[in-house]
Amino acid sequence: TQLLEQSPQFLSIQEGENLTVYCNSSSVFSSLQWYRQEPGEGPVLLVTVVTGGEVKKLKRLTFQFGDARKDSSLHITAAQPGDTGLYLCAGAPGNSGAGSYQLTFGKGTKLSVIP
């Protein structure tokens, strides 16, 4: 069974601060996806990373996939109240061959950005 651990579980920061969320596993993933989820809604895809060591930027969000494809991080610069939400990482099996199917999710990081 592949497990993903996210930390921290909760994070409350002031507007303008920087933060990093971590996603760790002992298993190798063929790809890893980050989602943001609002209460009562489904997860919305932010990014997919597939290559070990890959770094992707989405405006103020920077995503990194570990060299061994076992871990990932999400860094937010100058957080804004609109960044508030539940951030979920999800890994696709390392032996999928044909690509992602069964995603393994972490429990999420609940971020609150205070104006």
Place this chain on the structure above:
Amino acid sequence: DTGVSQNPRHKITKRGQNVTFRCDPISEHNRLYWYRQTLGQGPEFLTYFQNEAQLEKSRLLSDRFSAERPKGSFSTLEIQRTEQGDSAMYLCASSAISLPQPQHFGDGTRLSIL
């Protein structure tokens, strides 16, 4: 841009009743997935289809649960003889087959068992 559509959005029912949820995936996506999410947890995989074939089922999918995807388009998830523990958000996602195949989610059906 039409995303994944799920209905109903909310379902309240009494214990022991049967319920059915529907998912309409993104039209060009061949793969369709069902997940369940309970409070404070990330989504947990239930099952997935490639076109009309159901290719994998989780151990979470007891014999009271059945999913279908006739003609490889929309899918239904039925729960028979519902139990209190079935209360959760049921999420549907779809993806293309071509790599890297990110999964796109609908807004889910929240099931509450009285």
